[in-house]
Amino acid sequence: MSFDILVKGGVLPDGRQADIGIRGTTIAAVGRIEAEAGRVVDATGCLVAPPFVDPHFHLDATLSYGTPRINASGTLLEGIALWGELRAEATVEEMVERALSYCDWAASMGLLAIRSHVDTTDPALRTVQALLEVREKVKDWLDLQLVAFPQDGLYRAPGGRENLIRALDMGVDVVGGIPHFERTMAEGAASVRDLCEIAAGRGLPIDLHCDETDDPMSRHIETLAYEVTRTGLQGRAVGSHLTSMHSMDNYYVSKLLPLIAEARIAAIPNPLINIMLQGRHDSFPKRRGLTRVKEMLAQGIEVGWGQDCVLDPWYSLGTADMLDVAFMGLHVAQMSAPAEMARCFEMVTAGNARILGLEGYGIAPGCTASLVVLDAGHPVEALRLRAERLCVIAKGRVVSERARNDARLSLPGRPATVARRHAAGAPVATR
Ligand SMILES: Nc1ccnc(=O)[nH]1
Missing domain, CATH: 2.30.40.10 (Urease, subunit C, domain 1)
Incomplete structure (x- = not known):
């Protein structure tokens, strides 16, 4: 032998x-x-x-730090505006080059599967062209899943829904969304309903940026749990960020967690970014803005640490190291018991592989x-x-x-x- x-x-x-x-x-x-x-x-x-697995990343924006300028307020909203300026100018070639450089970093760090959101806001869909090309180029060593992500809102951006559908038609793997960025709570909830129907109709998984805000009343995760159950997407749905849950009323959360568990929705907190962007409007004490990780794990909800950003409009650091991500998560969630620390390692390897449904892992x-x-x-x-x-x-x-x-x-x-x-x-x- x-x-x-x-x-x-x-x-x-x-x-x-x-x-x-x-x-x-x-x-x-x-x-x-x-x-x-x-x-x-x-x-x-x-x-x-x-290998390490990153279930939440933005490859179209990565390694662009400083172009056209840096995020002075450090907020999510300035990051979105800044990315909009960059997106208007970015060429396919340049985005492919940045994303491939990042994938090289990833390979050197043992990070061999990434779920990346790809912004579908710009009707030219150069972002989508670029990342489809990258998915193909790296496939012999790195598994790349793409999420159609309407960064400026499914309904809030002109043509937002139509562009998302076009991206899915081009071969993007997962349905994304951003309900907390729609114009009203009602439109956010309507977008969740619409997106679940789109995903169920096409037989695709769904992964929403969900409640990435410090507003304790941002409750799109509740709508997501309801719509996932109604449309039969159990086990194929992810709520990314869920930072509002940090600030929610404790009684309400005690009702919410079993609903998330029942819908078999996985949660993806992004500790480096959540600790950086959230709580920016607070004086002291400042909220951490990380979702309730230990409490979800205790309910049997799958939770995976994501990286989100490296050197881009939202985050000025990063090295494609999922151990950095888990290290930050461990601290902010206070997962200090030996079994909890070991769980943090499991979350950035086998746990994230389960969330992405990776075969042969x-x-x-x-x-x-x-x-x-x-x-x-x-x-x-x-x-x-x-x-x-x-x-x-x-x-x-x-x-x-x-x-x-x-x-x-x-x-x-x-x-x-x-x-x-x-x-x-x-x-x-x-x-
Ligand atoms: N953390 C985030 C990065 C990029 N876009 C978002 O909406 N959020």
Whole structure:
């Protein structure tokens, strides 16, 4: 028996030690393996995880920071206006170039599946042309799902609904929306109803920017739960952001959560962006603007951390690192218990893969041969270190390698190198 690639000596997220034998684009064996291989990847003592998955991103805007100017107020609304200026000028070529550069960053970070919103507001749909081209170009190593996203409103923008339908006709995968940005609460609710009918009619999933506001009365998630159930979209619907839930009345939330669970709607908070954009109109104390993550998890609602933005009109930082995203989420949601920290790692890997409905995801015989070798002993250590991605394998190909970043120390009588990994190395209990 021989393999194309053999990953030796790694530790899986559940703590099992296992070698991984890859043939073609498939994982052929997992366990103790002594066999010939075209290539051996030494992962001794390293966490070997299935790839990172980002369920919420904006590839059409990424890596545009500073053009035509920066977001001075730091608000969502100025970001939307600023993006509108950029969108009017951006060419297909330039958007493809930026998105491909971002996908390179993603591959180097072991981020191998992304759900990206694509703005359908501009009737020329250059955004859609660009991202369809990118989806095709990266498909041999990165799974890209596109969401038709009417950034300026399904009804509020001229031709908004028609443009969204045209984007779906062009082959965009998921139905998007932004009810809190429509002109009135009533129009927002009507857009949710309309979009659920469009998704159900076409057999597509739905993923709405939903209640991305600090207004405790923004309650489109309630309408989404109702309409998802009415149109039979259970298990295929996502509420992204849900920041208003942070500010809602506690009694009302106690009624709302079971309705979200019943509709099997997944929630995607985007902690880097939510902590940056929300609460901007508050004096002290300032609200955090992150939705109720632990409370939803306790109800059995699927919750996945999303990245949302990197270097764009809404966010001035970012490196395509889903460990940064989970690290921020862990802090803001105060998920500090060992099992909660481990859950944060699971959310940016297998959990997000469930939300996106990725097939062949995981480390087991028969799964797609995509994985990442991290310079950490276990998931919580990976979070603590935002660990180096030593090797990334995508669909049977080694696509990225990098060295450990241990420091060489020059201190009298002290060790010559400093490794950030904890010498004791004992994985913390996660169950
Ligand atoms: N966080 C967001 C990024 C882009 N567009 C939005 O509506 N929201």
